Amino acid sequence: MRRRAPRKRKTDVGTVILHWVLVISLVLAALSGLRIASETPDRTWINNVDFILPRQLVWSTHMQAAIAIIAVTLAYPVYMAKARLGRRIRLDRVRLNGLLGRRQARWGAVNVALYWVLYLALGCEVLTGTLLYFDAAHSWVIGLHWGGLWLLVACTNAHVIIHFKIGGVPQLLRILRPTRLKPQAPPFDPMDLLDLLEKWEGGEASISPASIQEEPQFDRTSQFAERRSGRSGQDSDDQSENIRANRIPRPEDDVPFRQAREATRHKGPIIQSNPLLVALAATLVGTSFLLTAERQVGGTLRIAKVDAKHVPLIDGDTSDPVWRTARPVYVLTGHGSNFDGSGETLIEIRAVHDGQSVYFLFSWDDPTRSLKQLPLLKTVDGWKLLHEGYERGEEHAYNEDKFSVLFTSLEGTLAGDLTFHASAAPLPGLPRTLSGRGLHYTPNAGLFADVWQWKATSTSGGYLDDDHFGPPLEPTSAQMEGRTPYRGGFAPDPGNAGYRDNFEVEDPEAFNKVVRPLRLPKDLHAMLVAMGEIDLDANHGESNDARWTMTEDESVAYAREFDARIPVGTLVPGVIASGKHSGDRADVRCAAKWGAGRWALEVVRRIDTGSPYDVPIRSGIRMRVAAFDHTQIGHTRHVRPIVLEVE
Numbered sequence: 235m236r237r238r239a240p241r242k243r244k245t246d247v248g249t250v251i252l253h254w255v256l257v258i259s260l261v262l263a264a265l266s267g268l269r270i271a272s273e274t275p276d277r278t279w280i281n282n283v284d285f286i287l288p289r290q291l292v293w294s295t296h297m298q299a300a301i302a303i304i305a306v307t308l309a310y311p312v313y314m315a316k317a318r319l320g321r322r323i324r325l326d327r328v329r330l331n332g333l334l335g336r337r338q339a340r341w342g343a344v345n346v347a348l349y350w351v352l353y354l355a356l357g358c359e360v361l362t363g364t365l366l367y368f369d370a371a372h373s374w375v376i377g378l379h380w381g382g383l384w385l386l387v388a389c390t391n392a393h394v395i396i397h398f399k400i401g402g403v404p405q406l407l408r409i410l411r412p413t414r415l416k417p418q419a420p421p422f423d424p425m426d427l428l429d430l431l432e433k434w435e436g437g438e439a440s441i442s443p444a445s446i447q448e449e450p451q452f453d454r455t456s457q458f459a460e461r462r463s464g465r466s467g468q469d470s471d472d473q474s475e476n477i478r479a480n481r482i483p484r485p486e487d488d489v490p491f492r493q494a495r496e497a498t499r500h501k502g503p504i505i506q507s508n509p510l511l512v513a514l515a516a517t518l519v520g521t522s523f524l525l526t527a528e529r530q531v532g533g534t535l536r537i538a539k540v541d542a543k544h545v546p547l548i549d550g551d552t553s554d555p556v557w558r559t560a561r562p563v564y565v566l567t568g569h570g571s572n573f574d575g576s577g578e579t580l581i582e583i584r585a586v587h588d589g590q591s592v593y594f595l596f597s598w599d600d601p602t603r604s605l606k607q608l609p610l611l612k613t614v615d616g617w618k619l620l621h622e623g624y625e626r627g628e629e630h631a632y633n634e635d636k637f638s639v640l641f642t643s644l645e646g647t648l649a650g651d652l653t654f655h656a657s658a659a660p661l662p663g664l665p666r667t668l669s670g671r672g673l674h675y676t677p678n679a680g681l682f683a684d685v686w687q688w689k690a691t692s693t694s695g696g697y698l699d700d701d702h703f704g705p706p707l708e709p710t711s712a713q714m715e716g717r718t719p720y721r722g723g724f725a726p727d728p729g730n731a732g733y734r735d736n737f738e739v740e741d742p743e744a745f746n747k748v749v750r751p752l753r754l755p756k757d758l759h760a761m762l763v764a765m766g767e768i769d770l771d772a773n774h775g776e777s778n779d780a781r782w783t784m785t786e787d788e789s790v791a792y793a794r795e796f797d798a799r800i801p802v803g804t805l806v807p808g809v810i811a812s813g814k815h816s817g818d819r820a821d822v823r824c825a826a827k828w829g830a831g832r833w834a835l836e837v838v839r840r841i842d843t844g845s846p847y848d849v850p851i852r853s854g855i856r857m858r859v860a861a862f863d864h865t866q867i868g869h870t871r872h873v874r875p876i877v878l879e880v881e
Contacts, residue, residue, distance in 0.1 A: 243401070243408035246415040248313050248510035252306055253409055259302035260386060263359075266296035267383060269656045275571045275630070275868050278670035281658045289657045293650035293873075300363050301521060307360060308520040309513040316509035317415055323349050341399045348396060352389040358382040368531070369566050369872040373576045376568055415509065533876045535563045535857065537585040537592060545588050546595070548836045550827035557595050560584035563876060565859060571630050571868025572773070574601050579861050579870055587841060587880065592851045594837040596859065600635060602775030603828040604864035605782040607634040607691040608808035610736060611770075612800055616748035619737060619808070620770070625745040627719030628669035629866035631772035632808075634691040634782075636862035637835055638869065640703075641684040641849040644676075644856065652676065653683045653703050655722075661706055665713050665720040671867060674703045675723025681705070684849040685724075686822055688835055691782050691807075692733040697815045698822040698837060700727045702847040727847045729817020733783070736808045753789040753810055754796045761788070761806065768805055772864060778828065783811040818845045853880045 245253075269287040272280040280287070288295060314320055325346050332343035362379035365371040371379070397405050538560060546554035561584070568578035582597040608624060609632060610617045622631035644652045655661075656672040667673060676683060687699040704723045713720040737749045755761035762768075766780030776782065784807050790796060800806075821843050826835040842850040849855060856875035862868065 242411060243404050244411040244413035245408045246317070246319075247412040248317060248415060248513070249319075250409060250412040251510065252310055252313060252513075255302060256306045256310075259299045259306065260390070262295055263299035263303060264383060264387065266292050266299065270296060270650070271380065273656055273671055274569050275577065278658075281670050284657060284659070287657070289655070289660050291651050292656055297367070300360075300367075301525075303356065304360055304524065305517045305521050307356060309517040312516045313509050313513035316512050322346075325350060338400060341396055345393070345396045345400065348389060348392055352386070352393070355382050355385040355389055359386065367528075367873050369533075369874060371568065372566070373568060373578050533563055533565065533874060534879050535583055535585055535876050536561050537587050537851070537878060537880045539881045540586045540588055542588045542590075545586070545591070546593055546836060548593075548823055548825050548838050550825040550834055550836055552595060552597070552834045552836075556586055556593075557584055560586050560595070565872050565876065567859065567861060567870035567872045570861065570863065570870035571865040572863035573599075573861075573870070577868075577870065579863075581859050581861060583859065583876070585878075587851070589841075591838050591840050592880075594639075594835075596637060596639070596833075596835045596837070598637070598833055598861045599831060600828070600833050600861065600863055601831050602635075602773065602864070603690070603778065603780075603833075604633070604635045604772075605691045605776045605780060606632050606770075606772065606864070607689075607782060608632055608735065608737075609782070610749070610751050610806050610808055612802050612804045612806075613748075614802055617751055619739070619745055619749050621745060622772070623669075624866065626668040626670075627721075627866065628671070628868070630868055631864065633862070633864045633866050634689050635833065635864060636690065636869070637688045637833070638860045638862070639686040639837075640858040640860075641851070642856050642875075643849055643854075644681075644683070661722070664706060665709050665716065668716065668719045669867065673706075673720070673722030673724075675706045676703055677705075679705050680846075682847050682849075684847065686837070688824055688826060688837075690826070690828075691809050692731075692811075693824070694781070694783060695732040695811055695813045695815070696823055696825065697732055697820050698824045699731060700729075700819045700821045700848070701725065702727060704847075727818035727821070727845065729819030730814055731819055732813045732815040733809055733811050736784070736806070736810050751792050751806060753784060753786070754792055754800065755784055755789050755806060757788065758800060758804070762804075765805070765807070770805075782807045783809045785811050785813065818843070818847055821845065821848060851878065851880060853878060 265287055268280050268283070269289075269292045271277050272287075314323070323346055329343050329346055332339035334340070335343075358378060359382040362371065362375050362382065365375050366379060394406065540556055544556050546556050563583045565581045565583065566578065567581055568576075570577040570579075573579055579599045582595075584595040586593050606620070608629070609620050611620055612618075620632045621629055623629045624632075640653070642653060650656070653676055654672055654674050658670045658672075659666040660673055661675075681704070683703040685701040685703060687693070687701055689699065693699055702725060704725065706723050707721070707725060709720050710718070712718040734752075736752050738752065739745055739749055761784065764781045766777045769776075789810065822837060822839045824835060824837045826833060828834075839848075839851075841852075842848075855878045857878060858872065858875055860869035860871055862870075
């Protein structure tokens, strides 16, 4: 006798479509999310799987995948309800009892429980990801988003294993075999059975599976409750007699019941909607609403025009009356280093202009006033450069506080696909980054993003460092050989800066050896007084009157006779301030003050400098800000740009 071939298991087409959209979206979100996370401090280990992570359009891919996940999250419950498939995921007492039953029932119960863990993980990722996108997430939310990723990975693997345990390979392959959605039997209602028995006894119909399937459904909850509760008086006695005599009540004995049944019958044709189309329609409406809301809540910095006599004095003092009338914008930035371990700070921005120049006030929380920019310590063997990562271009201890501002005319919402490119090697044929982090550069020749950098020690002479992001630069031989960090398209504007390092080292290995200062203080005692109380703990800041630079006037070029007078254990500044700013690099003036755990930075620049490396300040320009807490590149960041609106 020929054995009957096993029937191939299939799944309804709606579930197949939603399942694979979710799977593809989760894979794209996970891979792009790992690439983004590789820029977070202490996560450069992700570069070990660099070969499978995307390098282009990383942020856009992540956001598009997130929108698709939200769409499935909206569509799935609608589809399940409309297709009456809720029993698939119902975690009731019967299902829980299956944990103690046979093998297949046990794995089925475990699978349903896993579904709910997966739903919670998806909900967590959607919620925390939305907060991150709108720059409203604190460090603990970032931690939840990171943890949710790994929970989703674990649930996905467990989901595959459990389905294999339930039915082997055929069970796994059913998600690849779509079929039409079969009509689902309605849930059992005792009143329907009574109704059929009533019709059978009255000769109206015969009881059969077909009649049960075709019988319309009625809502008899109230009547059923009334029967269970009983009635007082003669009605209750009559009904009891009928039940004893005939086992079921006669239609004429229950007039309200018959009237309710007739009232619930459909009049005319019944129109049935496709569950998948209904779910897609609900998704379209939901995602359209979210995208519309997203466009309405973007951050806009209004730059009001004021009379020239009311412009603020650039001295770091925020008491100027004009700042009280300027409308502020607040941006929560995160993913940075330090800041008491949180890696985040809230930045307040105000701005005005007088028709010729634009004035900005930036304020942000920073627990310490950090000035220790690569100081030099004299040891018995010679001078040692204090650092932790500077040879890789990633100093995270002996570094000054910094603040940067980026202006761009590029239309993209996500700068990560336009001016920053993740990966330790985002440019084929060009050097890898020594830090394992990405590179800043613009995609096209002649396209520049304007970058201002204030540095608590180096730019204390009253000028910001005016820099830019441009197309990738040609690497030097030292950069090709990995002796100095390659910086992509980041470069200073033409001109001279008013500061320089107090040492020269080209070989990374030499940073851990003895170095020679370029200049030494003329008056060592006066220099030590200017530096204030010296504390080599990188997490401890300096006093308000401390200064960790040497000017050329108060120092001399290195000479052995001067070096011999300096005792072992002496610390000298790692920055020489010349005060000679020139060219495009000296376009932006500034002053800053720190107090009560907060920096205040005032900045002024001409609205349009005429330099090809500068972006004119006008409506529609996008701005981003970042704060550094004694770190070289571990700055905070935010996702959405601030759009300028110039009056």
